[in-house]
Amino acid sequence: MKVLLICSQYPPQQGGGGSHSFYLASELERLHCEVHVLTSRPKNLTRVTKIPGKDLWIHRTDFGPKNVFCSAGAVDGALRLAKQIAPDVVHGQHLAGANVAVRLKAALNLPTVVTIHKTPRFDLGNGLVERDPVYAEIRFLASTGLCDHFVAGSRAFLEELLRVSAGRVDSKTVRLIYHGVSYRWLRSRAFRADLSPAVGLHLRSGEKLVICPARIDTRKNLPAFVAAAAGLAKALPQHRWRFLITGQPQDAEEQEHCQELQAQADHLGIGELLSFQSFNFYQLPAVFRRATACVLPSYKEGLGLVLLEALALGVPVVACKTKGIDEVIEHSEEGALLFEIGEQRELLAQLMRIASEPGLAERLRRVGYRLVRQRFAGDRMARDHVKLYEELVAARRKASRPNLTLA
Numbered sequence: 101m102k103v104l105l106i107c108s109q110y111p112p113q114q115g116g117g118g119s120h121s122f123y124l125a126s127e128l129e130r131l132h133c134e135v136h137v138l139t140s141r142p143k144n145l146t147r148v149t150k151i152p153g154k155d156l157w158i159h160r161t162d163f164g165p166k167n168v169f170c171s172a173g174a175v176d177g178a179l180r181l182a183k184q185i186a187p188d189v190v191h192g193q194h195l196a197g198a199n200v201a202v203r204l205k206a207a208l209n210l211p212t213v214v215t216i217h218k219t220p221r222f223d224l225g226n227g228l229v230e231r232d233p234v235y236a237e238i239r240f241l242a243s244t245g246l247c248d249h250f251v252a253g254s255r256a257f258l259e260e261l262l263r264v265s266a267g268r269v270d271s272k273t274v275r276l277i278y279h280g281v282s283y284r285w286l287r288s289r290a291f292r293a294d295l296s297p298a299v300g301l302h303l304r305s306g307e308k309l310v311i312c313p314a315r316i317d318t319r320k321n322l323p324a325f326v327a328a329a330a331g332l333a334k335a336l337p338q339h340r341w342r343f344l345i346t347g348q349p350q351d352a353e354e355q356e357h358c359q360e361l362q363a364q365a366d367h368l369g370i371g372e373l374l375s376f377q378s379f380n381f382y383q384l385p386a387v388f389r390r391a392t393a394c395v396l397p398s399y400k401e402g403l404g405l406v407l408l409e410a411l412a413l414g415v416p417v418v419a420c421k422t423k424g425i426d427e428v429i430e431h432s433e434e435g436a437l438l439f440e441i442g443e444q445r446e447l448l449a450q451l452m453r454i455a456s457e458p459g460l461a462e463r464l465r466r467v468g469y470r471l472v473r474q475r476f477a478g479d480r481m482a483r484d485h486v487k488l489y490e491e492l493v494a495a496r497r498k499a500s501r502p503n504l505t506l507a
Contacts, residue, residue, distance in 0.1 A: 101489055102134045104187035104204075106178060108163040108196035110139035111381035116405045117194050117217045119381060120253065123282050124191075127482035129156045136185055138178055138200070139163070163196055169237050170199035178204055189213060189489045192247075195237050202246035211492035213485075214241065215251040216261055219319070219402050219424075235264050242268040248492050251485070253279040254403035256424040275488055278427075279403050280481030283412035283472050290385035290413055301344070301377075301390060308339045308392040310451070313346045313384070313406045316354040316376070321397040321420065322361055324444050328395065330368035331448040336455055341373055346387065348378040388413045393454045393461075399441060401425050408476050411435060411468035416461045418450045428476070433460075435468040 105125055109118035118139075125135045134155040141147065141160030149158045159181055164171035178200045182190070191213040192201025198214040205212040218234055229235045241247060242265035250269055252258035258276050261269055303309060310329060314320040322345060329343040349355040358376060365374040379387055388394065394410040394417045401407075401424035408428065410417050417436035419425050425438075432438040437453065439446035454461050 101128075101132075101189070101486060101493075102136075102185065102187045103128055103489065104136050104138065104178075104182060104185065104190045104210075105193065106138045106174075106190065106197040106200050107193035108140050108174070110137060110158065113140075113142065114378065114381055114384070116402070119281075119405050119409075120215075120217070120279055121193050122381065123280060123478045124482060124485065125156060126282055126285065127280070127478040128485065129154050130479065131482050131486055133486065136181065136187065138174070138181055140174075169195045170203075171196070174200050175203050179207060182208055182210065188493050191215070191485075191489075193217065195234065195241075198241050198247070199237075202241065202244055205246040205248075209496075211489070211496050212246065212248050213251055213488065213492070214247045214249075215253065216257060217253070217402060218257075218260065219400055229264060229266075238264050239266065239268065248273075248495075249488060250274040251488070252276050254424055254427050256427065257402050275484075277481060277484040277488070278476060279405060279408070280476045280478040281405065281408045281412050281472065282478040283469070286385050286409060286412045289382065290389040292386065301342075301387065303342060303390060304340075306340055307342050308455070309342045309344060309390050310393045310395060311344045311346060311387065311391045312395045312397065313388075313410070314396075314398065315347045316345070316349050316358045316361070318357060319399055321399050321441075322357075323364060324397040324447055325395050326361055326364050326368065326370075326374065327444050328397075328448040328451055329374065330365070330370045331444075332451050332455070333370050333373060335448075335452060339455060341370075343370065343374045344387075345374070345376050346379055346384065348376050384409070385413060388415050391415050393418060393451060395447070395451070396420060396425065397447065398422065398425075403427060407436070408472055412472045414465040414469050416454045416464040417468065418447060418454070420447075428471070433464070433467075435471040436464060
């Protein structure tokens, strides 16, 4: 099986869609697929890279600005690449990848799959498509008829896609395939000698690190993390805490929010204990390795890929009990500790339990790791995708056969 995976984001760039594409491409290759990834080209990265010892190629081209749904350069690059490698199936990731993929379908009639990564909203009411251009684009893609099948990485994604498409996508043309992570790769990466000590964190002996792996985005509910961090530092000062948000501002809005968070930390007396530092995809496992706890305070998630990564690396997690997260952790202590939206005191209490109850922290590590291996492993995700690809390829071959009947 030869797969062309199209995604505007891919490591070393950081982001949920890019991380998912990396895990999917890697695990498909382990299942003996030949995988070609077409993605954007940041500065200083070569146009084509073959991963040593693997049937995996990374092709980089111009996908245009972040807010552009379809780049002419990406379409041109995809057409040339598809004619060169003749893939069995094309898989577009999110809007930029999906738009390129359906254009290949129109031009070359290749079996086409699309995965949408839009984080679900709570207000799925009338007028949402008109208010949000991303949702309008999702409905457009569903309306073209050029996508043979959609994939949803969680029930939250599935429910949203079905509602936004307004009947244009149904249970016959969308499949739930839960996202997964390559837990073996994550653990091997976390303990690589050349990444220790953890990529410039400069932790002193005895300091305990609590991380919040998130963009500087209001949807991530970062003020709750800062408030809980201050409470933890005040309640248990003997532990010598450090707090880290693994993101840095990418635009003016995020810069303003970052300044607000720093001002909040200064006011609460932990300004010197809180840092904002970005890492590329390959560095993060080593950062997770050093963490005493990981906090995911987001108001909403599609599933929470960083949650799966933290669990795979044995980091005790405290997460907001919200849509998406509840598909991984149904009840508190079943792999992670949960707190209700808006309940900052509950978040602090859960963090203090991790710091004060070694048996609980160890149990969370053990149960969380087992949960990822059993339900959210990358190889399971890849097998489910290969099954879908094979069905689409078989259907295309059947449709292309001449219909010979006796007169």
